[in-house]
Amino acid sequence: MNLKDYIRDVQDFPKPGIGFKDITPLLLNPQALKQGVEQFVKLVEGKKIDKVVSMESRGFFFGPLIANAIGAGFVPVRKPNKLPYETISQEYALEYGTDVLEMHVDAIQKGDKVLIHDDVLATGGTAEAVVKMVEKAGGEVVQLDFLIDLTFLNGKDKLEGYQINSLIEY
Ligand code: AMP
Numbered sequence: 196m197n198l199k200d201y202i203r204d205v206q207d208f209p210k211p212g213i214g215f216k217d218i219t220p221l222l223l224n225p226q227a228l229k230q231g232v233e234q235f236v237k238l239v240e241g242k243k244i245d246k247v248v249s250m251e252s253r254g255f256f257f258g259p260l261i262a263n264a265i266g267a268g269f270v271p272v273r274k275p276n277k278l279p280y281e282t283i284s285q286e287y288a289l290e291y292g293t294d295v296l297e298m299h300v301d302a303i304q305k306g307d308k309v310l311i312h313d314d315v316l317a318t319g320g321t322a323e324a325v326v327k328m329v330e331k332a333g334g335e336v337v338q339l340d341f342l343i344d345l346t347f348l349n350g351k352d353k354l355e356g357y358q359i360n361s362l363i364e365y
Contacts, residue, residue, distance in 0.1 A: 198362055202220070203216075203220050204216065218256070218343070232260050232264055244265055245309065246262075247262035247311075248270040248298070248312070248329055249269070249271065249311070257312060261312060270299075272296050273297055274295070278297055278298070278299055283297070283300055283332060285328040302332070303334040308337050309329050309335060310340060311338075311340070315341060315342065315343045316344045316345065316350040318348050319349070319351065322341075323354060337358070338359070339358070340361070341362075342361065343363045
């Protein structure tokens with residue numbers, strides 16, 4: 196079973212010129228979903244992970260499934276003013292302007308071993324911001340696991356020195 200067969204390309208979404216990688220066909224297929232989780236679990240075999248940290252919102256599909264499968268806790272990273280309790284935040288650059296991501300202050304304990312997960316690695320700006328926020332909170336980033344790496348956007352360049360894995364590459 197090739198997981199790439201379950202990724203749907205949607206042209207010009209959410210705006211003209213963007214080729215959107217729609218992962219919902221993969222989520223919809225029980226065997227593909229199961230295989231995806233199993234492959235993510237394999238990537239951390241033999242490693243101690245305390246928390247899986249995922250970003251809003253498509254990181255929330257596999258993040259909790261991975262956390263559950265490996266016996267780790269799950270931490271949601273969200274857009275500003277979505278989390279109810281006290282937060283720490285990290286600003287990051289967009290193509291035009293900046294954006295902010297937030298995480299609850301008590302989500303990461305000093306020394307926590309952290310796996311960061313998102314659905315797509317594109318330019319790497321989002322993942323870089325999450326790495327900074329986790330480290331600010333005292334966590335240790337063990338690796339970053341993505342479902343999809345859009346390698347032509349060179350997201351890995353922003354994450355030099357970190358172990359990056361993906362199940363599907365374009
Ligand atoms: P970036 O910060 O450029 O690496 O963008 C990563 C974030 O944007 C991830 O949370 C993805 O969900 C989303 N994203 C960026 N490009 C795409 C794409 N072509 N298809 C689907 N999601 C994308």
